[in-house]
Amino acid sequence: MPAPIRLRELIRTIRTARTQAEEREMIQKECAAIRSSFREEDNTYRCRNVAKLLYMHMLGYPAHFGQLECLKLIASQKFTDKRIGYLGAMLLLDERQDVHLLMTNCIKNDLNHSTQYVQGLALCTLGCMGSSEMCRDLAGEVEKLLKTSNSYLRKKAALCAVHVIRKVPELMEMFLPATKNLLSEKNHGVLHTSVVLLTEMCERSPDMLAHFRKLVPQLVRILKNLIMSGYSPEHDVSGISDPFLQVRILRLLRILGKGDDDSSEAMNDILAQVATNTETSKNVGNAILYETVLTIMDIKSESGLRVLAINILGRFLLNNDKNIRYVALTSLLKTVQTDHNAVQRHRSTIVDCLKDLDVSIKRRAMELSFALVNGNNIRGMMKELLYFLDSCDPEFKADCASGVFLAAEKYAPSKRWHIDTIMRVLTTAGSYVRDDSVPNLIQLITNSVEMHAYTVQRLYKALLDDISQQPLVQVASWCIGEYGDLLVSGQCEEEEPIQVTEDEVLDVLEGLLVSNLSTPVTRGYALTAIMKLSTRFTSVNRIKKVVSIYGSSIDVELQQRAVEYNALFKKYDHMRPALLERMPIMEKTASNGPTEIVQTNGEAEPSVVEAKHPPPVTQPTNQANDLLDLLGGNDVVPVIQTTVPTKPASAGGELLDLLGDLSLSGIPPMTAYNKNGLKIDFTFERANPNPNIAVITIHASNSTEADMTDFVFQAAVPKTFQLQLLSPSSNVVPTLNQGTVTQVIRVLNPQKQQLRMRIKLTYTHKGSAVQDLAEVNNFPPQSWQ
Amino acid sequence: MFALVANQKVVIDWPCFWVVLGGSFLPRGVYTVLLFKMQFMLLFSRQGKLRLQKWYVPLSDKEKKKITRELVQTVLARKPKMCSFLEWRDLKIVYKRYASLYFCCAIEDQDNELITLEIIHRYVELLDKYFGSVCELDIIFNFEKAYFILDEFLLGGEAQETSKKNVLKAIEQADLLQEDAKEAETPRSVLEEIGLT
Numbered sequence: 001m002p003a004p005i006r007l008r009e010l011i012r013t014i015r016t017a018r019t020q021a022e023e024r025e026m027i028q029k030e031c032a033a034i035r036s037s038f039r040e041e042d043n044t045y046r047c048r049n050v051a052k053l054l055y056m057h058m059l060g061y062p063a064h065f066g067q068l069e070c071l072k073l074i075a076s077q078k079f080t081d082k083r084i085g086y087l088g089a090m091l092l093l094d095e096r097q098d099v100h101l102l103m104t105n106c107i108k109n110d111l112n113h114s115t116q117y118v119q120g121l122a123l124c125t126l127g128c129m130g131s132s133e134m135c136r137d138l139a140g141e142v143e144k145l146l147k148t149s150n151s152y153l154r155k156k157a158a159l160c161a162v163h164v165i166r167k168v169p170e171l172m173e174m175f176l177p178a179t180k181n182l183l184s185e186k187n188h189g190v191l192h193t194s195v196v197l198l199t200e201m202c203e204r205s206p207d208m209l210a211h212f213r214k215l216v217p218q219l220v221r222i223l224k225n226l227i228m229s230g231y232s233p234e235h236d237v238s239g240i241s242d243p244f245l246q247v248r249i250l251r252l253l254r255i256l257g258k259g260d261d262d263s264s265e266a267m268n269d270i271l272a273q274v275a276t277n278t279e280t281s282k283n284v285g286n287a288i289l290y291e292t293v294l295t296i297m298d299i300k301s302e303s304g305l306r307v308l309a310i311n312i313l314g315r316f317l318l319n320n321d322k323n324i325r326y327v328a329l330t331s332l333l334k335t336v337q338t339d340h341n342a343v344q345r346h347r348s349t350i351v352d353c354l355k356d357l358d359v360s361i362k363r364r365a366m367e368l369s370f371a372l373v374n375g376n377n378i379r380g381m382m383k384e385l386l387y388f389l390d391s392c393d394p395e396f397k398a399d400c401a402s403g404v405f406l407a408a409e410k411y412a413p414s415k416r417w418h419i420d421t422i423m424r425v426l427t428t429a430g431s432y433v434r435d436d437s438v439p440n441l442i443q444l445i446t447n448s449v450e451m452h453a454y455t456v457q458r459l460y461k462a463l464l465d466d467i468s469q470q471p472l473v474q475v476a477s478w479c480i481g482e483y484g485d486l487l488v489s490g491q492c493e494e495e496e497p498i499q500v501t502e503d504e505v506l507d508v509l510e511g512l513l514v515s516n517l518s519t520p521v522t523r524g525y526a527l528t529a530i531m532k533l534s535t536r537f538t539s540v541n542r543i544k545k546v547v548s549i550y551g552s553s554i555d556v557e558l559q560q561r562a563v564e565y566n567a568l569f570k571k572y573d574h575m576r577p578a579l580l581e582r583m584p585i586m587e588k589t590a591s592n593g594p595t596e597i598v599q600t601n602g603e604a605e606p607s608v609v610e611a612k613h614p615p616p617v618t619q620p621t622n623q624a625n626d627l628l629d630l631l632g633g634n635d636v637v638p639v640i641q642t643t644v645p646t647k648p649a650s651a652g653g654e655l656l657d658l659l660g661d662l663s664l665s666g667i668p669p670m671t672a673y674n675k676n677g678l679k680i681d682f683t684f685e686r687a688n689p690n691p692n693i694a695v696i697t698i699h700a701s702n703s704t705e706a707d708m709t710d711f712v713f714q715a716a717v718p719k720t721f722q723l724q725l726l727s728p729s730s731n732v733v734p735t736l737n738q739g740t741v742t743q744v745i746r747v748l749n750p751q752k753q754q755l756r757m758r759i760k761l762t763y764t765h766k767g768s769a770v771q772d773l774a775e776v777n778n779f780p781p782q783s784w785q
Numbered sequence: 786m787f788a789l790v791a792n793q794k795v796v797i798d799w800p801c802f803w804v805v806l807g808g809s810f811l812p813r814g815v816y817t818v819l820l821f822k823m824q825f826m827l828l829f830s831r832q833g834k835l836r837l838q839k840w841y842v843p844l845s846d847k848e849k850k851k852i853t854r855e856l857v858q859t860v861l862a863r864k865p866k867m868c869s870f871l872e873w874r875d876l877k878i879v880y881k882r883y884a885s886l887y888f889c890c891a892i893e894d895q896d897n898e899l900i901t902l903e904i905i906h907r908y909v910e911l912l913d914k915y916f917g918s919v920c921e922l923d924i925i926f927n928f929e930k931a932y933f934i935l936d937e938f939l940l941g942g943e944a945q946e947t948s949k950k951n952v953l954k955a956i957e958q959a960d961l962l963q964e965d966a967k968e969a970e971t972p973r974s975v976l977e978e979i980g981l982t
Contacts, residue, residue, distance in 0.1 A: 007929075008926055011925065011926055012926075015925075051929055054928075054929070055928065058835055058836075058837075058838065058928065059835075060835075060850070078966050079959075079962045079963055079966050080963045080966055080967065083929075083933065083959070083963065084929065087929060087932055087933070087936075091838075094843050094844070094845065094846075095843045096843065096845065115962070117955070117958065117959045117962055120937075120955075120959075123940070124936050124940055127940045127941040128841060128936075128940065128941055129843065131843075152955065155945050155946065156940055156945055159940040159941050159943050159945050160940070160941070162941060162943070163941045188946075188947050188948060189945060189946040189947060189948065189951060192944060192945070192946075192947050193940075193943070193945055196943050234948045234949075234950050234951075235947060235948055237903065237907075242947050243900065243903060244900065244903070244904070244944050244947045245947055247897060247900045251897075283899055283902055283903065284899075284903050286899055287897060287899030287900040287902070287903055288900075290897060290899050290900075291897050291900070294897075322866075322867070322868040323868045323869050323870060323898070323899065323902070324899070325868070326868045326870055326898075327870075327898060327899060357866050357867075358866065358867045358868050359867065360867070360868060360870065360871060360872070361868060
């Protein structure tokens, strides 16, 4: 039998193959040769054959028949055999196959071998792929080696111990004694791996964490030496001494300092030193700074240090290296909640990152920008974000559009601005907005009574330009249907009214019906809009004709609508004006959060914000908005708001009511909210005859020197409850406790669950708008039992 | 959902504005899963041919192949101006191209990407010192040596030795051991090879 070809020879041969098929043929031939060689139990060439097998395995060919051969190599006495054998084991074996357990005894022997390089091989293999069973069996050996004075072995044993602990956490205790003087080592390899081991132990066990806290001073000293020591060629990387060790120490300090004042204080100085002295021209320095920032943010650092950290991140943002910018944005995103103001200072830099070429950076900058939007910067930020929306990749448009809507709803400075912003989004990214934005927008428009003429005019103009973006078209048709009369009469105040005739409007709507670009949903909107115009326009005959045409449409939805509208014209004409009347102000109808809110009075601007995932709605949303569907048995009841407060605010006397209701029901009153001079008390009584209903009267009083005007109280309760809010006595809470605003809440609690409530208060105080959310959890048990 | 209550009540959800943030600096519970770990390192050519694969997590061959295929595709699709980090599944991928080879590491959420770049760079330096101006062919023809060097530098995904000199010294010594063993054998095998046994 000729000697099997050498490894390099094989590699050369295989690389000459010009096609996949040729390569496969070569491989198969060689595999066959190797297999017969294995069968012959040839010790001499086993190593060479396994090496070749590993090469073929890397190319993607099966090599499992070599597994046992690897074990034989490991058991061999020759170092070359062991080297390849262990490599093969790491590549071909894995812990799911029982055959790997056969390694255990060999590894055990090799861990006690006289040659440290053999011991090293064993430690490496165990630390890389040891299964839990192997780790259990061999942990004792590893622990022994952890105490050796041979630093080559000690460092490997430390990382092997880390792996053992990860696999079998219960074994952690047995390594504790060996850690006693790990940090007194001078050898950097041992130091580094020891710090990794200590980190692992501290992360896994609070007891270990407490135990190792005493190492903080020693770690600080080691770090200090690294920074202050002169040039050490062995560990130098671009002028920094052993950055890997520095980073690991910083990480361990982070874990030890978290939540602990003393430790945090002990490391304060060194962190400041590292933060200010580290060279930032190369990546390695920035890597250390990054770790330092992460540590500062996580421990109980003093505010000066935190500001320093955020400023470092701010500088990172200006770095030419995009990796650094990316890392900065990621960190800022994590810290924007806790250190909001500090991050705000870097807002303009962050917004500039929206123009970056890198996708990951753009995404992070977008998320961070939305997190930074507030009432003060909304106009400027929105300009940037809308510009970004215009020019960004399609993968961003949906998220950006949602973010813009959310931000606009939360912070819109004026109704007109809000509508303009939404229009901008619809016209630039109209096909990417989420489906629920259409009903949300419709609701918003309905409720902005004074903007109807302006809105419908702008939407009409947008339709003339482009009918391809469905959400825009749907909203526009709905509005034209509702406010077509305003459009035609040219009543717009906000901008130059356009001259448009009824026929032109109907042309546009009919155009939507026939266009190929319109989806069936859009066509439904258009048809209904045309129908609504029959009560607003004079050219009823034209409308009748259109409706009757669609009575025979192939689209079942359209057909049904047309037939019903036809019926309306023919048999129920007397009802038509009432049915197609202007829609009243409506409330949003989504409930995907854990609580449900009830609106108070109609004058309050609904400050609802759409959640990210719309709830499953049983019917198509346009039907919800269509009054006609009352005939169809829709379960939405249009909301008729009580707009005017019924009782005038009484001065002085209300105070007594706080005490008056005290023992009517035997339920003690409570203070639900007391902040910034606004105090809200709840008093209780049971409603007869239904004992499941609790009647709560809120009393709002104001101890500051200025009135709180436009006061609106809103409440939300968990799903199992139902809430009814009656009208408030007034919406001005007079100053200096001169009077209270009262409002009655009725809570239906059929399941007798513990009452919880979230309240939202909005009012104007000394010229500025104030808004607050609070959770009310201190309801007396009698109120819900 | 719609709730039909007696008069004028409709249900609305409570506002929830905050964009989902990835992790935060708020204190974690102590028993959270440790998230500093390199899961694997791959080396591949610009044509997508695998030159080295080191896995520090137990996965089946099939899973490894799938991950490799997808990741290689993703990284090769990146444009040169993009940054070295990308999110892929629930891992962070740090990659850097050196000549015709891509060095690609998968690290976990809390790991420091910048220091991972340094780790990759250190490994390249080690290869360079060992092979003397290393190129892809060196790694192709001496793949087992590339593994040996990696295994002297990293263990279980962590750096075991931060001194370049010490890593290279260890490799040198181990190579010598191999040579000694071979020399002891040589007389026999030469005779065999010329057929004079």
